[in-house]
Amino acid sequence: MQPITEQVNNLSGVSSLSQPLIEQYCAHSDVFFTSKENTLLAKPPFASLLVAGTKNLAEQACESLRFAKELGFNNPVVIGAVPFDVKRPAHLRVSTNVATAIGLEHLKTLTPLKKEAISEQPGAITQQPAPSIFKRSVQNALERFARGELEKVVLSRTLEVDYPTPPNTHALLKNLALKNTQGFTFAIDLKGLESSERVHTLVGASPELLIARKGNRVYAHPLAGSEPRSQDPVLDNARAEQLLCSEKDLREHALVIKAIKEALTPFCKHLHIPDVPSLVSTETMWHLGTQIEGELKDTQASALTLALAMHPTPAVCGYPTQAAFEAIQALEDYDRNLFTGMVGWCNSEGDGEWVVTIRCAQVEDCKIRLYAGAGIVTGSSPEKETLETGAKFNTMLNAMGAEMNTAQGAKQ
Ligand SMILES: C=C(O[C@@H]1C=C(C(=O)O)C=C[C@H]1O)C(=O)O
Structure with a gap:
């Protein structure tokens, strides 16, 4: 895929490499998002904050972008996070001050970033x-x-990880980006929601593309069905092979593909969905993933419209959606809020990238709260799902320089 953001503003005149952008990130105010192809850094002032329930969020975004263009801004961008529960306030900003660069994959060819400590003392x-x-x-x-x-x-x-002093969110973002160059690393300032002057940031490195749109082409890469990686290469390969032919995981994956096909079909002239998933690896996990590509009937539907039509997929909610949503409300005793929502951006052409908000945490003052979930179907084991969620925490824990012991189910 070609970079989508070629035409987006670069008002601060920075170089087109993503490393300087990540260096310029400020945890107190900015929104940072990077994929393999694109890096965006949005800085204040933001033109507006869209917080309404997401029913008409895509229309609101479209109107705000049009208005910004009428005011003379060439390429305004909507950027931020939408919660898991679409009736809750979203945290999207319209920005006319966005610097862009190529994606983080190219970081490999730059002076390597070094892992930094996020705190002097462990949490x-x-x-x-x-x-x-x-x-x-x-x-x-x-x-x-x-x-x-x-x-x-x-x-x-x-x-919950409690530190004696506020951890360094900028270092955390850099550590995440360094280890997850194949994924989508983000940091979203949330102060507008909470009206607090303290750092309050959603930060993470998602491996899962909900939808990307470039012109009339759309791309999705849903993941469902997982195994923790092992540091032993033989065991690691065996787990991957096992996953690829696990009846339970293939069934779990198929439910996601079915729902995505239903959501995208009305918008698409052609939709290519491979018959079987393939393996996707992150630093900490193996997943079953399906690379979906489509051609839109027309370009009326923006990346945000498409993302909202798909969300929440059974990869983060379940199947059927409403019954799964109700089961989550009954069985989880905490508020997911932005976790398992979506994070991304959309420009006035309707192009953009939205990823599933997983492998993430909220940093607030001296506390970092990490989230991890797992798909449960008939045949799932409570023990294994606990280990799986434990392993998923490792994306954030590794970047934080933190570790849980084996008994807690987070060791690789
Ligand atoms: C919910 C999470 O991950 C989701 C669940 C997966 C699974 O159950 O196999 C895989 C990828 C994600 O769609 C998470 O990482 O927290």
Whole structure:
């Protein structure tokens, strides 16, 4: 895919390489997003903040971008985060001050970034809920499947890491980008939502592309079905091979593909979906992934419109969607808010990239809250799902320079 953001403003006149952009990021005010192809750094002043329930969010975004263009800005961009529950306020900003660069994949050819400490002292980790409670929720989900109430639900848990002084969010972002050059690394200032002067940032490195649009072409790369990586190469390969032919994981994956096909078909002239998924690896996980490509009937539907039509996919919610959503409300005892929502950007042409908000955390003052979920279907094991969510925390824990012990299920 060619860079989508070629035409976007570069008002600060920075070079077109992403490393300087990441160096210029300021945790107190900015929004940073990078994919393999594009890096965007949006700085204040922001033209407006779109927080309405997301029902008509795409229209609002479209109007605000048109208005910004009428005011003489060449390439305004909508950038930010939409929550898991689309009835909750989104955190999207219209920016006319966006610097762009090529994607992070090219970081490899630049002076290597070095991993930085995010805090002088280690943080204290608390699991919320405790693994035993998470396992009970998985068991409850299995009982719901047996009663025929639904086929899949994604259940999640969190870790709270408390530091004696505020951790360095900029260093955390750089560490994430350094290790996840194949994924989508982001940092979104959330102060507009909370009206607090303290650093409050959503930060993460998602491996999952919800949708990218460039002209009349669309791309999606849903992931579902996972195995933790192992540091032992033989075991690591064996886990990957096992995943590729796991009946349970293929069934879990197929539900996601079915829903995405239903969501995208009305918009597309052609939609290419491979018959079988392939393996996707991150630093910490193996996943089953399907590379979907389509051609739009027309370019009326923006990347944000398409993303909202797809969200929440069964990769983060379950199947059927409403039953899964209700099961999540009943079984999770915390507020997901932005976790398992979407993060990304969209320009006035309607082009953009939206990724699933996973492998992420919220940094607030001296606390970092990490999130991880796993798809549960008939055949899932409470023990294995706890280990899987534990392994998913490692994307953030590694970047934080933190570690949980094996008993807590987060070791590789
Ligand atoms: C919910 C998360 O991941 C989702 C669930 C997956 C699974 O169950 O296999 C895989 C990728 C994501 O769609 C997460 O990482 O927190």
